[in-house]
Amino acid sequence: MSPLFSKTKFKQHLLFCLSFICIGVFANDSIPKQPFSEVCKNADAYMLYSYTDVAYSKSWRNYRRHVSFQNKIVINNKSGVDKFAFLSLSKSTIDDLSTITIKTLKSDGSIVKLDSSLILNRQKKEEQTDLINFPIPGVEAGDTIEIKYTYTHKLKLYELGDFVNLFNAIPSLNTEYTIQTPPNLVIMYKEYNGFPKPQVLVNDTLIYCVFKMKEVKALEGNNYTCLPCELPYIFYSVNNKDDDIRNWKDVYNQEFNYMTQPLSLDYEKKSYYRRWKKRIIDDEKDSSKYYKFELLHNDILKNFAIEEPKEEEFIKSTGYFLKEQRFDPISIRRLYRQLLEDLNIKYWAVFARSKRSGEIDPGYIRKGEFDHIFFAYENGKGFLSFLYPHDVNYKYQINEIPTSLYNTKAVIAQPFLEGKIKAKDKYINYDLEVAEADSVQINLITLPGMNANLNYLNQYIYCDVDIENKNTTFNSSLRISGGLSTDLRRFFSMLDKNQEMNDYYSAFAKFEDDKTALEIDTITNITFKNTAPFLYNFNAKGTIKNSVTFISDNMISITLDKLIRNSKIESEKDSIDLNYYLDYSYSDVSTFNLKFPRDIKVLNLEDFNRSIKNDVGEYFFQISLGSSNDELVIQSSYIITKDFIDKEEYVQLKELNNLVQEVKNFRLLIKVL
Numbered sequence: 001m002s003p004l005f006s007k008t009k010f011k012q013h014l015l016f017c018l019s020f021i022c023i024g025v026f027a028n029d030s031i032p033k034q035p036f037s038e039v040c041k042n043a044d045a046y047m048l049y050s051y052t053d054v055a056y057s058k059s060w061r062n063y064r065r066h067v068s069f070q071n072k073i074v075i076n077n078k079s080g081v082d083k084f085a086f087l088s089l090s091k092s093t094i095d096d097l098s099t100i101t102i103k104t105l106k107s108d109g110s111i112v113k114l115d116s117s118l119i120l121n122r123q124k125k126e127e128q129t130d131l132i133n134f135p136i137p138g139v140e141a142g143d144t145i146e147i148k149y150t151y152t153h154k155l156k157l158y159e160l161g162d163f164v165n166l167f168n169a170i171p172s173l174n175t176e177y178t179i180q181t182p183p184n185l186v187i188m189y190k191e192y193n194g195f196p197k198p199q200v201l202v203n204d205t206l207i208y209c210v211f212k213m214k215e216v217k218a219l220e221g222n223n224y225t226c227l228p229c230e231l232p233y234i235f236y237s238v239n240n241k242d243d244d245i246r247n248w249k250d251v252y253n254q255e256f257n258y259m260t261q262p263l264s265l266d267y268e269k270k271s272y273y274r275r276w277k278k279r280i281i282d283d284e285k286d287s288s289k290y291y292k293f294e295l296l297h298n299d300i301l302k303n304f305a306i307e308e309p310k311e312e313e314f315i316k317s318t319g320y321f322l323k324e325q326r327f328d329p330i331s332i333r334r335l336y337r338q339l340l341e342d343l344n345i346k347y348w349a350v351f352a353r354s355k356r357s358g359e360i361d362p363g364y365i366r367k368g369e370f371d372h373i374f375f376a377y378e379n380g381k382g383f384l385s386f387l388y389p390h391d392v393n394y395k396y397q398i399n400e401i402p403t404s405l406y407n408t409k410a411v412i413a414q415p416f417l418e419g420k421i422k423a424k425d426k427y428i429n430y431d432l433e434v435a436e437a438d439s440v441q442i443n444l445i446t447l448p449g450m451n452a453n454l455n456y457l458n459q460y461i462y463c464d465v466d467i468e469n470k471n472t473t474f475n476s477s478l479r480i481s482g483g484l485s486t487d488l489r490r491f492f493s494m495l496d497k498n499q500e501m502n503d504y505y506s507a508f509a510k511f512e513d514d515k516t517a518l519e520i521d522t523i524t525n526i527t528f529k530n531t532a533p534f535l536y537n538f539n540a541k542g543t544i545k546n547s548v549t550f551i552s553d554n555m556i557s558i559t560l561d562k563l564i565r566n567s568k569i570e571s572e573k574d575s576i577d578l579n580y581y582l583d584y585s586y587s588d589v590s591t592f593n594l595k596f597p598r599d600i601k602v603l604n605l606e607d608f609n610r611s612i613k614n615d616v617g618e619y620f621f622q623i624s625l626g627s628s629n630d631e632l633v634i635q636s637s638y639i640i641t642k643d644f645i646d647k648e649e650y651v652q653l654k655e656l657n658n659l660v661q662e663v664k665n666f667r668l669l670i671k672v673l
Helices: 007-011 024-028 036-042 078-084 091-095 248-260 267-284 289-303 318-324 331-342 483-497 499-515 647-664
Strands: 045-059 062-075 086-090 097-105 111-113 131-135 144-155 161-163 172-181 185-192 199-202 207-216 233-240 347-352 372-378 384-387 409-415 440-446 456-466 471-481 518-528 536-544 548-552 555-559 586-595 600-602 610-613 617-625 631-640 667-672
Touching (some): 045 185, 062 078, 086 091, 091 097, 172 185, 248 347, 248 409, 248 440, 267 289, 267 318, 289 331, 318 331, 331 347, 471 483, 471 518, 600 617, 610 647
Antiparallel strands (some): 086 131, 097 144, 172 207, 199 207, 347 372, 347 409, 617 631
């Protein structure tokens, strides 16, 4: 499909049917070679049917999406009760519920109708998560749960569209999804990953699409799953019949230009911008424009807070926020653009999509396609630098991007200009009209990422084993680099901003303390390098507990279960349905140097060393005496060498993790000579 649809091409795609349906060879690849009735019987639970009906309509200036959902779930065993005897809904769905009915059809033929008012009359409140679970009490093995509910969302035109996934964690005998619109609203779509053409019913009053699939296999995802990367699907959007087709000029103007174009209002505040810029770069006025920009960016990092946007400040200029010594996620974008243009630095808008949301499609500009929009600019060294705007939880360094974007495809766009930007086109004036680009040029790029050599967590622990006082103290150096550094610093910053979350993780940390032998007493030093790979270094000291045990005056036991804490990729199951899409490959290395007051002998020293290397990564464990016989060196090295793990390679991931667990079960006996 070409980057810009023609109107003729669009008319050929007005009608369609959609779903995440799997048909034919793909659907059967992982279905067991047995009757589907046996598959259902052997599952913890299964669906007799699952029906979803969606209808769109126009209501004055807004639109409505009315959804009717119903299903029947047969619970086969106690495990099925524990996993599926609940209703899971989003907060937005619960708040807009019209009707809901929940029945438990008991195996003895009786019916228990649950009190739906507990959900319908629920007081709106702020939950920590978007998904809310309502337990269905009284469900036993052999019962059937019947759930029906309807809700209506009020939406803007740009919100009309969706991905649809017909897969569930349990098998289904019959799954259907329908979509209905009046004839003045039309549907635009594109199939992906071999999705089949739909069936469509059209008359003078409606457009009606029915999607159905029988014997839908169970499919369970996880944090590393990317459904759009593997499964056949269609994305649809609903448009007014006479609307023009969305193109990259529209995307640039609506999603980038509108949110980044500086405002030329409150003239009395303009002097704050000029004075601030002069103060920061005046001593470096002979340096390059790129270095000047770095100086200004560093001052923003150090001296300005990022807060939630306030409606009454939406039209405030850069000078206003500089005076207030704070910005919000919108005004900081306007400041960046103003600086790039004032310094005459060439820049682009970057439109990107998180890895596990599926690859971006530059040829079909879907609504809601981009969850990341930021800047790229020329850096004077022959390549691009990336400028990701700060949010309320985190401030990004130059060339630091969210790790969910590592090595993903992105579109960069800029207006097609034959001369310089006119002054009147740089700012939003009192008419509050954005100066729109007449045309844009785009390119598809791959965003940068880092490999396991740069994404690392290296911990060096120097231990002093005090036999006389029967304790072990340590000094440690923890070096964190690359994506691990970005993720950890963002997490810390989020805790600083959110007291409720801080309290939660503080309690969780106390629980986790029982799982580690390292008890930190003091952080002695923290350093950070603000250029890639963003090295973050902690120095600390503390005590080792519950791992080094003094059996007698000359005999010491060391257990590794709470001492070895490598960060593993999960592999609890025997097999998986979908591939793993990691943000990045990485290495996690821990080295313990234990110093004893006298020479030592480790019983069966040669029996403990282990190593494995395969297509997924490697694990290396070694115990040896140090440079003198009074030192013991323990090293545990866990490395994932790929950011994509094929489901066929999953067994190799399990091999790595099983060896780590084997090592954690070791016990060392040390004789002090």
